[in-house]
Amino acid sequence: MRYFFVLGKxxxxxxxxFFEMSKAHDSCGSRVLDKVLVVSKKEKIDVRGLMEGLGGTVKAGEIIKEAENLGKIDLGELADFILDNVDKTKKVYFGFSILGKRQEKKKKMIMSLGLGVKKLLRNKGVKARFVTSKDEDLSSVVVKKNKLVSGQGAELVIIERGDERGILIGRTLEVQDFSGYSKRDYGRPNRDMKVGMIPLKLARMMINITGAGKEEEVLDPFCGEGTILQELAILGYKKIIGGDKDGEMVRQAKVNLDWLGVECKMENEEWSQRCSLYRGDVIKLSEVIPNNSLGAIVTEPHLGPPLKGGEGEEEIENIRRELSELYLGAFKEFKKVLKKGGVVVMVFPFFIQGERVRFLDITKEIEKIGFESVLGKRAGDLADLTERGSILYFRPGQRTGREVFKFRVDK
Ligand SMILES: C[S@@+](CC[C@H](N)C(=O)[O-])C[C@H]1O[C@@H](n2cnc3c(N)ncnc32)[C@H](O)[C@@H]1O
Known part of the structure; x- marks a missing residue:
């Protein structure tokens, strides 16, 4: 079986x-486009189940056909794909997305495919709605809201491979749960951009990248308003711990988690057994958390003050020095509280001033404390890491970017 996964930003x-979550290390994968991963696997992949957990995949489905080019595709065959598994006596919904090149011709091609298929369906006596969108490709929202993954519809995704090796046609099986993310992001009682909130999907990807089992104890020692804790809870982790040196942040994280418990209809008792919070400085972590107890630490720490743009060399150097000291102190504590083989997935800031980008240079010292940098070990050469063994996450125009690392404790 072959599957496609349309990747996020x-x-x-x-x-x-994906490779941590799917446990598909034995499968054969290729990046047919920068944002499209195609995976072949002997056994079936539970795409819907997988999509419930993934934070960085926007759409996923199965590959149903391969062809030399779009001109070689028979519209009758596309109509048959759409009718597969739907009730033909009821209205059928369908749409197309084309991934890859040909931006300028996309809209025209989609319209011609759609209208042609609609006519064929009408000739077969099937009532059908051809779903289009003002953006050429159908977004997750459009796919979901127009019933294209409902069992009474289909989105066919045409993937034009970048290397002239023909096209793949896939059928979308699931899209990202945009309404759940939006509710957890905008609906929570405490949401203060000034505190520095980690984006929800990044939080989720970092948790998944730990590879930690749901029964492991997982900590965010810089929990802020509790975004990471919230995603841990939704993913089903049973022992979640959050700490912050600011008591007000701990209070706000508690309110957010209680709100989530109500939203998820969790019994109060079970919820409070799963999540615990403390007030404390990361530098004294081992006074609060027992030694050798944690399976993973996932955190976005304090990233320094927000930059305005005109900071001088010395100011940036001071911030780098202060943060390096804080993080190295934290790693000494992490070493004590992590179990054998435990991991840390953590964001470090990097500072962008015009052309100049400055990173924190502490990976060697972290290794000396007793950690190995292990991001990307599972995905082979399918993921392009920086020379520093990290992945950068930032938006153009940002002055502070995020650099994601994964370390495994060496004990
Ligand atoms: C960027 S926020 C954390 C975002 C958070 N991880 C989330 O899920 O949204 C950084 C937090 O680190 C806390 N903090 C700063 N220095 C700390 C320290 N030495 N020990 C523990 N917490 C600290 C701050 O109070 C702040 O709430």
Missing amino acids: TPELSVLE
Whole structure:
């Protein structure tokens, strides 16, 4: 069986997350386009189940046909794909997306395919709605809201491979749960951009990249308002711990988690057994958390003050020095509280000033404390890591970017 996965804004992280989550290390994968991963596997992949957990894949489905080019595709065959598994006596919904080159011709091609297929369906006596969107490709929202993954519809995804090796046609099986993300992001009681909130999908990808089992104890020692804790809870982790040196942040994280418990209809008791919070400085972590107890630490720490743009060399150097000291102190504590083989997935900031980009240079010292940098080990050469062994996550125009690392404790 072959499957396609349309990756999100930071495809390298999406690939790493995919290989940790799918446990598809034995399968054969290729990046047919920068943002499309195709995976062949002997056994069936539970795409819908997988999509419930993935943070960095926007759409996924099965490959149903391969052809030399679009001109070689018979519209009758496309109509048959759409009718597969639907109730033909009821209205059928269908749409197309074309991934790859040909941006300028896309809209025209989609319209010609859609209208042609609609006519064929009408000739077969099937009532059909051809779903289009003002963006050429159908977004997850359009796919879901127009019943294209409902069992009474289909989105066919045409993947034009970048290397002239023909096209693949896939059928979407599931799209990302955009409404769940939006509810957890905008609906939670405490949401203060000034505190520095990690984007929800990044939080989820980082958790998944740990590879930690759901029964493992997982900590965010810089929990802020609890975004990472929230995603851990939704993913089903049973022992979640959050800490922050600011008591007000701990209070806000608690309110957010209680809200989530109500939203998820969790019994209060079970919820409070799963999540615990403390107030404390990461530098004294081992006074709060027992030694050798944690399976993973996932965190976006304090990233320094927000930059305005005109900071001088010395100011940036001071920030780098202060943060390096804080993080190295934290890693000394992480070493004590992690179990054998435990991992840390963590964001470090990098500072962008015009052409100049400055990173924190502490990986060697982290290794000396007793960690190995292991991001990307599972995905082979399918994910393109930086020379530093990290993946960068940032938006153009940002002055502070995020650099994601994974370390395994060496004990
Ligand atoms: C960027 S926020 C964390 C975002 C958070 N991980 C989330 O899920 O949204 C950084 C947090 O680190 C906390 N902090 C700063 N220095 C700390 C320290 N030495 N020990 C523990 N927490 C600290 C701050 O109070 C702040 O709430």
